[in-house]
Each structure stands twice: as C-alpha cells, then as structure tokens.
Amino acid sequence: MPKSNLLAVTSITPDHFDINQLSHQRFKVYTAKQLDQIPQLQQLSAEQRFEMQVVASVLPFRVNQYVIDELIDWQQVPTDPMFQLTFPQRGMLKPEHYQRVADAMRNELGAADLKALISEVRAELNPHPAGQLEHNIPKLDGEVVEGLQHKYRETVLFFPSSGQVCHSYCTFCFRWAQFVGDKDLKIAARESNQLQDYLRAHPEVTDVLVTGGDPMVMKTRNLRAYLEPLLSDEFAHVRTIRIGTKALTFWPQRFVSDDDAEDLLALFAEIQAAGKHLALMAHYNHWKELEPEVAREAIRRVRQTGAQIRAQGPLLAHINDDASVWARLWQTQVELGIIPYYMFVERDTGARHYFEVPLVKAWEIYRDAMQQVSGIARTARGPSMSSHPGKVEVQGVTEINGEKVIALRMIQGRNPDWVQRPFFAKYDDQATWLNHLQPAFGEERFFFDE
Numbered sequence: 467m468p469k470s471n472l473l474a475v476t477s478i479t480p481d482h483f484d485i486n487q488l489s490h491q492r493f494k495v496y497t498a499k500q501l502d503q504i505p506q507l508q509q510l511s512a513e514q515r516f517e518m519q520v521v522a523s524v525l526p527f528r529v530n531q532y533v534i535d536e537l538i539d540w541q542q543v544p545t546d547p548m549f550q551l552t553f554p555q556r557g558m559l560k561p562e563h564y565q566r567v568a569d570a571m572r573n574e575l576g577a578a579d580l581k582a583l584i585s586e587v588r589a590e591l592n593p594h595p596a597g598q599l600e601h602n603i604p605k606l607d608g609e610v611v612e613g614l615q616h617k618y619r620e621t622v623l624f625f626p627s628s629g630q631v632c633h634s635y636c637t638f639c640f641r642w643a644q645f646v647g648d649k650d651l652k653i654a655a656r657e658s659n660q661l662q663d664y665l666r667a668h669p670e671v672t673d674v675l676v677t678g679g680d681p682m683v684m685k686t687r688n689l690r691a692y693l694e695p696l697l698s699d700e701f702a703h704v705r706t707i708r709i710g711t712k713a714l715t716f717w718p719q720r721f722v723s724d725d726d727a728e729d730l731l732a733l734f735a736e737i738q739a740a741g742k743h744l745a746l747m748a749h750y751n752h753w754k755e756l757e758p759e760v761a762r763e764a765i766r767r768v769r770q771t772g773a774q775i776r777a778q779g780p781l782l783a784h785i786n787d788d789a790s791v792w793a794r795l796w797q798t799q800v801e802l803g804i805i806p807y808y809m810f811v812e813r814d815t816g817a818r819h820y821f822e823v824p825l826v827k828a829w830e831i832y833r834d835a836m837q838q839v840s841g842i843a844r845t846a847r848g849p850s851m852s853s854h855p856g857k858v859e860v861q862g863v864t865e866i867n868g869e870k871v872i873a874l875r876m877i878q879g880r881n882p883d884w885v886q887r888p889f890f891a892k893y894d895d896q897a898t899w900l901n902h903l904q905p906a907f908g909e910e911r912f913f914f915d916e
C-alpha cells in the first residue's frame with residue numbers, strides 16, 4: 467500500500483487508539499449512597515463531602531467511572547467544568563434550603579421526617595417548568611396517551627419508559643424531577659403501541675423525537691421495538707427520527723464496545739436505508755467532552771451509519787459561560803462532523819439560581835463566540851428559551867427610536883402562525899427568563915399573550 471493511503475487510514479483511526487483495551491471497560495455507576503466509595507473524592511475535606519451528601523439528597527446524583535476517570539480533571543476540582551457538570555455543589559441549593567436539610571442530616575432526623583422535608587424542598591424548586599405536566603399531554607379518543615408530548619405541530623416527543631435514566635446525571639438537569647423517584651412526577655410510556663396509534667391519527671407529525679432521560683440507556687432490542695415499526699408504509703408521514711442523548715459524552719462505549727453496539731449501529735443504518743432521516747440530538751456543554759479517543763470513535767461510527775449528529779446544550783455559569791469555550795466546542799464539533807444546532811438558556815427549575823446567566827450576557831457570549839469561528843460553525847441558534855408559548859431566541863440588543871430594547875424571535879410556537887415572528891422587550895440586563903421581560907414601546911403585552 468502506498469504511504470499516502472496509510473496516512474489516510476491512520477487519520478481516521480489514530481494508531482494510539484486500541485479498541486481491545488476499551489472493550490474491557492464495563493459500565494460502573496455511583497449514586498448518592500456510594501459517594502464515599504469514589505476514591506478521587508478522598509482529596510476533598512470531610513465538610514465538602516458532607517455538603518455533597520446534603521445536595522445529593524435533594525437533587526439527583528449519578529456518575530459513572532468513565533466520567534470520573536476520563537472527563538474530570540481532578541487537579542482542577544472544584545472548578546473543573548466536568549466536575550461541576552456532574553457533582554453536587556453546596557451553592558446548588560439556596561442557603562435556606564441547604565441549612566434546613568443539613569441541620570436535619572446532622573441531627574439525624576428520622577427517615578420519614580427527612581423524606582418529608584426533602585419532598586417539601588423539591589416542591590419549592592419548580593419541578594415542572596413551562597407547565598410540562600398540565601400542558602402538551604396528548605389525548606387519543608378522549609384518553610390521555612402516556613409518555614408522549616405534542617407541543618409543536620410537526621414534532622412529537624416520546625419518552626420510552628425504559629429510557630428514563632441517564633448514564634450520569636447533569637447537576638443542572640431540567641428534567642431532574644423525573645429522576646428523584648416520585649412516581650407521580652414521572653412521564654413515561656408503557657407501550658410502543660400507544661406511539662403508533664397516536665402517529666396513525668396524526669398525519670401532520672413529521673418528526674418523532676425519542677427522549678428521556680437518555681434513550682441510549684436502553685438495550686438495542688428495546689429501542690428497535692419502538693423504532694422499527696415506524697419504518698413501515700403506514701408511517702410514511704414520519705420523515706425524521708431524532709434521538710436526544712448525552713451518551714456520546716457520558717458513555718460513548720454504547721456505540722463502540724457495549725455488547726449490542728454493533729446491533730445499534732445496524733439499526734441506525736436500517737432507519738437511514740428506509741429513507742428516513744435519523745438525527746442524534748447530542749447534548750454537549752464543553753469541548754472537553756469531545757477529547758477522549760473513545761468519544762471520537764463513537765462519533766465516527768454513528769456517522770458511518772448515515773445518521774447525523776446535531777449538538778445542543780445550555781449556557782451555564784460555572785461550566786461554559788465563556789465565549790472561547792463555545793467557539794472551541796463548535797469548531798471541534800464541525801471538525802468531527804457534528805452540526806451545532808442550539809444554545810439553550812438554563813430553565814427555571816432545580817438549581818437554576820446557581821447556573822443562570824442573564825439573557826443579555828448570554829447573547830454577548832454567543833455573539834463573541836460566533837465572531838471567533840467561520841460561517842461553517844455558526845449554525846447554532848442563539849440563546850433560546852423553551853418557554854410556555856414556544857422557543858424564543860434572544861437575537862440581540864439594539865436601539866429603536868431612542869429606546870434600548872432586546873430583539874427576540876419565536877423559533878417554535880404552540881401556535882404555528884407564531885413561528886419566526888420577531889418581537890421586542892424593554893432592555894433588562896438582569897432578566898434570565900422570558901417572564902422577567904416587559905414588552906418594549908410601552909405596549910401592554912407580547913403578541914402571544916392572550
């Protein structure tokens with residue numbers, strides 16, 4: 467083989483990459499009860515470990531060995547972004563909540579009382595932002611269809627019941643309430659049949675978004691049971707299947723060395739071969755998630771099936787509120803064949819006060835990051851809020867007739883006629899969500915307000 471060919475091959479799979487070594491890696495996870503068993507945590511003080519226990523009793527905690535060993539830089543703890551992304555920090559609870567739970571744990575309050583206190587605190591953390599439980603729940607023949615959400619005309623969200631955990635949990639997760647074990651907080655599907663019945667009755671739906679939790683925690687045979695039926699002629703109106711996942715970050719072995727990884731890739735190829743578009747909606751927060759060789763191998767394998775990977779994730783204080791982090795994230799994604807899709811605004815739930823970034827500052831970071839990359843990497847929509855009326859993008863700050871305003875655009879709307887409408891809010895450099903904003907120009911309400 468000529469030398470140039472060899473070089474071409476090694477540039478696809480670098481020679482230091484040893485798949486056999488990876489295939490020995492088994493999935494091992496730690497939850498709040500096993501915090502003390504994580505060797506790396508011994509470098510922290512007893513007080514810091516207690517603080518983690520307190521926070522982890524309220525907010526979900528789950529982290530796996532790969533994240534601990536390969537993603538976190540323990541020399542940089544506690545400021546390391548991957549540590550902040552997965553490990554509880556005292557500031558994630560408001561001082562009064564922290565005090566109440568910490569006192570209860572120090573005084574060894576009885577199990578039942580502690581449980582009641584924790585439920586009370588959770589209920590004060592707005593567990594269901596944007597009315598997730600009351601709204602968007604579809605019905606079929608007058609009966610509620612569980613495990614589905616249908617907010618925007620063309621896209622149905624599907625929450626398969628066996629995909630409602632993740633390989634690790636993000637400390638800022640907006641779906642945290644699903645993970646803390648309260649049964650009535652869960653929205654999960656029982657049957658693939660319900661999805662099919664619903665789609666049969668709704669020919670306007672072109673996109674099915676399988677989400678969670680993380681559907682990639684499912685065995686391939688379970689995922690296949692949901693997706694394969696959608697490839698038949700009666701679902702010809704379903705053009706795109708999206709899978710929301712953070713497995714490319716938290717457990718790339720899912721696509722590389724897990725027992726059913728090959729079968730998973732075969733399923734992806736099958737969906738593409740049936741003429742549908744398959745998109746992995748990959749959740750990324752930091753370029754560090756793209757560095758391990760196994761993460762890059764997973765991306766290569768997914769791309770080889772013809773599936774596309776689109777990247778989205780929130781802008782967060784303590785993790786990625788820095789333009790150069792986003793510029794490097796987008797540029798690296800492009801080089802690996804991933805399309806930047808959304809920059810989200812952290813939702814009004816859970817540990818939001820710890821992570822939130824004012825909308826104006828978020829836009830400044832977005833703009834600064836955009837200016838550092840070429841047009842190819844400028845495909846991510848600006849800071850976007852998934853609010854009750856729809857997805858609202860912050861387009862920027864400007865001045866109109868002497869009034870300083872924030873320009874916004876509705877990119878997705880519960881009313882299809884709202885989509886792509888621009889609108890304006892009074893300038894406010896503290897606002898962190900749509901409900902903090904007032905209409906500009908002395909108007910009484912935004913166009914979407916009743």
Ligand SMILES: *Cc1c(COP(=O)(O)O)cnc(C)c1O
Pocket residue numbers: 615617618621623675852857877878
């Ligand atoms: C973002 C979102 C979608 C998909 O919107 P696109 O603009 O098509 O990506 C669908 N449903 C819900 C509830 C969403 O938040």
Ligand code: SF4
Pocket residue numbers: 631632634635636638639640641642678679680711712749
């Ligand atoms: S991967 Fe997504 S659903 Fe899972 S914990 Fe993180 S933000 Fe939440």
